[in-house]
Amino acid sequence: MSDVLSIIEQNNGTRASGTSSLGERGEQLAAEHLIKNGYRVVVTNFKVPVGRNGKGVAVTGEIDIIALDGETLCFVEVKTRRSEAFTPVITAVDHRKQRQITRTSKIYRRFFNLMEMPYRFDVVTVLKPTGETHAITLIKDFWSEKSYRKRRWRDEAWN
Numbered sequence: 593m594s595d596v597l598s599i600i601e602q603n604n605g606t607r608a609s610g611t612s613s614l615g616e617r618g619e620q621l622a623a624e625h626l627i628k629n630g631y632r633v634v635v636t637n638f639k640v641p642v643g644r645n646g647k648g649v650a651v652t653g654e655i656d657i658i659a660l661d662g663e664t665l666c667f668v669e670v671k672t673r674r675s676e677a678f679t680p681v682i683t684a685v686d687h688r689k690q691r692q693i694t695r696t697s698k699i700y701r702r703f704f705n706l707m708e709m710p711y712r713f714d715v716v717t718v719l720k721p722t723g724e725t726h727a728i729t730l731i732k733d734f735w736s737e738k739s740y741r742k743r744r745w746r747d748e749a750w751n
Contacts, residue, residue, distance in 0.1 A: 618672025653696030
């Protein structure tokens with residue numbers, strides 16, 4: 593996967609925890625899985641400032657994989673776990689994470705003038721128990737941007 597580049601931030605190779613190396617391995621497996629399923633990977637680990645939180649601290653949005661599935665731009669979140677004993681892997685893609693990815697995707701589409709291109713939000717879960725083979729699940733169109741759009745007075749039934 594060395595031919596796929598992150599255009600925003602390069603990893604200097606200094607990862608400390610086993611959790612992050614598990615996540616990196618999960619993202620590699622996910623990218624390979626997407627490619628096997630006909631996706632064309634555009635960029636991995638796209639990071640960009642998306643605004644400030646309630647305390648005024650800058651917030652950075654990240655999208656694990658941006659790929660093309662035919663003519664559809666796919667923003668892919670990858671979640672990797674060793675076990676589903678406590679909860680299924682997919683539960684880690686909660687509303688907060690969906691909102692952050694939605695905001696980041698909008699910035700990406702504006703930056704590259706892709707606002708008219710069809711797009712969707714996919715999730716890849718990787719279950720990789722220690723010493724066992726991994727299981728990868730691709731969920732296409734996991735959520736819609738519609739529920740995360742800002743509401744405006746004219747959008748309501750006030751007219």
